[in-house]
Amino acid sequence: MMFQGFLLAVLPVATSAQTVLGVYIFSRHGDRTAKAPGSTHLTNLGYQEIFNSGTYFRNRYIASDASLKIANISNDLVKLSQLSVSAPLDNVLMPSATGFLQGLYPPVGDTVSSVELHNGTNVTAPLGGYQIIPIAQAASGTNSEDQAWLQGASNCQNAILSSNDYFVSDEYMTLLSSTQAFYLGLSPMVNKTFSNDQLSFKNAYTIFDLLNVANIDNVTFPSQDQLTSDTLFQLRTLADNHEFNLAYNSSEPVRAIAGATLAAQIVQGLNTTIVSNGSTKLTIQFGAYGSFQSFFGLANLTQANEDFYGIPDYASTMVFELYTDVSVSSFPSTEDLRVRFLFHNGTTNSTSEPTAYPLFGSNSQNLSWADFTSGMGKFSIGNQNDWCSACGNTTGVCSSSILSSSSNGGNSSSTLSTNSNGSGNGLSPAANGVIGAMVTLAVILGLEMLALLLGGYRIVSKKRLASNTASKS
Ligand SMILES: *[C@@H]1O[C@H](CO)[C@@H](O)[C@H](O)[C@H]1NC(C)=O
Ligand SMILES: *[C@@H]1O[C@H](CO)[C@@H](O)[C@H](O)[C@H]1NC(C)=O
Ligand SMILES: *[C@@H]1O[C@H](CO)[C@@H](O)[C@H](O)[C@H]1NC(C)=O
Ligand SMILES: *[C@@H]1O[C@H](CO)[C@@H](O)[C@H](O)[C@H]1NC(C)=O
Ligand SMILES: *[C@@H]1O[C@H](CO)[C@@H](O)[C@H](O)[C@H]1NC(C)=O
Ligand SMILES: *[C@@H]1O[C@H](CO)[C@@H](O)[C@H](O)[C@H]1NC(C)=O
Ligand SMILES: *[C@@H]1O[C@H](CO)[C@@H](O)[C@H](O)[C@H]1NC(C)=O
Ligand SMILES: *[C@@H]1O[C@H](CO)[C@@H](O)[C@H](O)[C@H]1NC(C)=O
Ligand SMILES: *[C@@H]1O[C@H](CO)[C@@H](O)[C@H](O)[C@H]1NC(C)=O
Ligand SMILES: *[C@@H]1O[C@H](CO)[C@@H](O)[C@H](O)[C@H]1NC(C)=O
Ligand SMILES: *[C@@H]1O[C@H](CO)[C@@H](O)[C@H](O)[C@H]1NC(C)=O
Ligand SMILES: *[C@@H]1O[C@H](CO)[C@@H](O)[C@H](O)[C@H]1NC(C)=O
Numbered sequence: 001m002m003f004q005g006f007l008l009a010v011l012p013v014a015t016s017a018q019t020v021l022g023v024y025i026f027s028r029h030g031d032r033t034a035k036a037p038g039s040t041h042l043t044n045l046g047y048q049e050i051f052n053s054g055t056y057f058r059n060r061y062i063a064s065d066a067s068l069k070i071a072n073i074s075n076d077l078v079k080l081s082q083l084s085v086s087a088p089l090d091n092v093l094m095p096s097a098t099g100f101l102q103g104l105y106p107p108v109g110d111t112v113s114s115v116e117l118h119n120g121t122n123v124t125a126p127l128g129g130y131q132i133i134p135i136a137q138a139a140s141g142t143n144s145e146d147q148a149w150l151q152g153a154s155n156c157q158n159a160i161l162s163s164n165d166y167f168v169s170d171e172y173m174t175l176l177s178s179t180q181a182f183y184l185g186l187s188p189m190v191n192k193t194f195s196n197d198q199l200s201f202k203n204a205y206t207i208f209d210l211l212n213v214a215n216i217d218n219v220t221f222p223s224q225d226q227l228t229s230d231t232l233f234q235l236r237t238l239a240d241n242h243e244f245n246l247a248y249n250s251s252e253p254v255r256a257i258a259g260a261t262l263a264a265q266i267v268q269g270l271n272t273t274i275v276s277n278g279s280t281k282l283t284i285q286f287g288a289y290g291s292f293q294s295f296f297g298l299a300n301l302t303q304a305n306e307d308f309y310g311i312p313d314y315a316s317t318m319v320f321e322l323y324t325d326v327s328v329s330s331f332p333s334t335e336d337l338r339v340r341f342l343f344h345n346g347t348t349n350s351t352s353e354p355t356a357y358p359l360f361g362s363n364s365q366n367l368s369w370a371d372f373t374s375g376m377g378k379f380s381i382g383n384q385n386d387w388c389s390a391c392g393n394t395t396g397v398c399s400s401s402i403l404s405s406s407s408n409g410g411n412s413s414s415t416l417s418t419n420s421n422g423s424g425n426g427l428s429p430a431a432n433g434v435i436g437a438m439v440t441l442a443v444i445l446g447l448e449m450l451a452l453l454l455g456g457y458r459i460v461s462k463k464r465l466a467s468n469t470a471s472k473s
Pocket of ligand 12: 155156157393395396397398
């Protein structure tokens with residue numbers, strides 16, 4: 001017992017006594033083109049990143065010699081009933097899901113994929129035994145990688161109002177004026193995309209995004225002389241702040257609606273593993289960085305590490321492992337199940353693996369199923385009634401007639417589906433009105449700020465850089 005405890009302390013992840021029974025993975029997409037001026041797509045680099053990430057998780061959970069093999073998961077030939085994969089319909093996220101799955105279950109070769117027909121002819125799958133895995137279309141986040149304003153994709157009235165309130169907060173106003181000169185100074189690098197009146201903290205993310213993408217992908221971009229690493233770091237830090245505040249505010253939980261619905265889907269994914277006695281083993285979803293940030297805020301991960309205030313890099317993953325410490329011959333009882341949260345910032349590989357962090361401001365990197373579901377239950381929103389009341393929406397899918405017809409005898413109504421087909425859930429796309437409102441607000445703020453402009457540019461604290469660098473090995 002003592003000896004085992006010692007081993008666990010040294011090797012918290014890979015101990016043979018543990019059996020992993022199910023896993024939920026939430027992934028950001030790989031490298032893509034810039035959001036401005038629009039029509040984003042996954043780049044070759046991004047495809048590589050997300051493929052490598054899929055390969056990493058194959059070696060962790062699926063391959064015959066996987067370090068934390070999920071009990072009884074099919075090694076090489078995919079068994080579709082064991083997997084559930086979804087992504088929003090988007091030119092970046094949907095292809096990322098495909099690329100990830102190519103790494104997770106790569107082509108098996110002509111021998112393994114060969115199937116004999118009735119007449120004796122053998123047929124192999126194309127592309128050397130390539131395996132096709134269906135990807136359900138997630139309802140929320142459609143076209144999110146083309147939208148600068150992520151909250152618009154939430155379609156949730158109160159969340160949109162709450163995020164808009166950020167643009168009149170003191171915190172925002174202060175940064176808007178203190179960074180005005182800094183942003184205007186970027187004009188020579190970005191004047192093809194942003195006019196001078198768009199160059200402000202208001203567009204912190206899209207400006208950072210444009211230059212970050214240029215710095216990674218543009219061969220002819222004169223990064224050496226103009227875009228110094230200091231400037232890029234400054235842009236990133238300001239964008240981190242801007243986006244975190246749009247995604248989460250501790251006194252207005254509805255702002256984090258993306259994280260709240262994600263939390264419900266995470267619990268639902270692992271719950272399916274339990275109620276099916278382990279038949280469904282792996283749930284994988286793809287989404288925008290805003291969903292990560294909302295969840296980080298709600299789950300108090302910022303308390304575990306202040307890096308969680310930052311935007312996760314491309315191909316970042318959040319992982320929830322459902323496992324047991326007792327030795328099992330069949331699916332264990334719920335009392336013996338534990339959940340571990342892990343995160344990796346950017347593409348995972350065998351030398352840069354996900355790290356476990358405590359959820360909910362606790363000290364523990366693993367929780368009993370009961371503690372996990374009770375922690376998530378404090379902020380998750382998983383059914384239509386709760387969503388409509390949190391969002392303050394009363395029309396469309398939230399009109400009383402539709403809500404009452406979908407609930408059975410006082411039970412708390414339908415579950416928000418991960419799969420769309422248009423109607424039936426509150427998370428469908430379309431936010432043109434919202435974007436219009438934002439543009440109007442931007443113009444008003446822009447005029448006000450021009451009047452207030454004092455040109456004082458204060459560099460944002462670099463403390464985070466120091467602590468980030470120190471914590472990376
Ligand atoms: C066997 O059936 C397949 C599919 O119908 C056909 O393509 C193939 O030519 C057949 N082989 C022979 C030897 O008849
Ligand atoms: C088809 O595959 C089976 C099993 O691998 C093998 O026994 C058989 O000889 C093959 N048939 C042909 C026509 O190659
Ligand atoms: C968070 O919400 C509170 C209460 O509405 C508000 O006073 C504060 O300005 C908000 N902070 C941000 C950064 O939006
Ligand atoms: C953009 O900036 C460059 C470098 O200062 C300058 O040569 C160019 O004329 C500017 N273009 C516009 C449209 O202002
Ligand atoms: C790359 O940077 C150059 C110089 O700023 C610019 O003219 C060009 O449009 C950029 N290419 C892309 C694909 O963004
Ligand atoms: C799984 O979810 C169902 C429906 O929400 C719930 O009734 C059940 O108690 C959950 N099971 C576990 C083990 O949490
Ligand atoms: C899971 O196992 C329990 C206990 O063995 C059994 O009662 C239940 O019917 C099983 N559920 C499924 C979906 O197989
Ligand atoms: C991810 O890394 C970036 C730097 O590459 C950092 O700014 C950010 O805070 C990190 N995010 C998380 C969630 O760890
Ligand atoms: C794995 O599969 C075997 C054979 O079907 C079964 O007896 C066993 O209970 C399964 N293990 C778990 C943990 O589900
Ligand atoms: C793994 O990722 C780290 C960090 O991105 C990188 O430095 C390293 O070269 C990668 N290793 C492999 C084997 O790709
Ligand atoms: C997060 O921390 C705050 C304050 O530290 C606390 O009030 C809140 O309950 C915590 N949230 C969760 C989900 O544990
Ligand atoms: C909720 O209300 C907002 C604002 O009125 C609207 O834009 C959005 O489409 C509504 N969402 C749903 C699901 O009806």
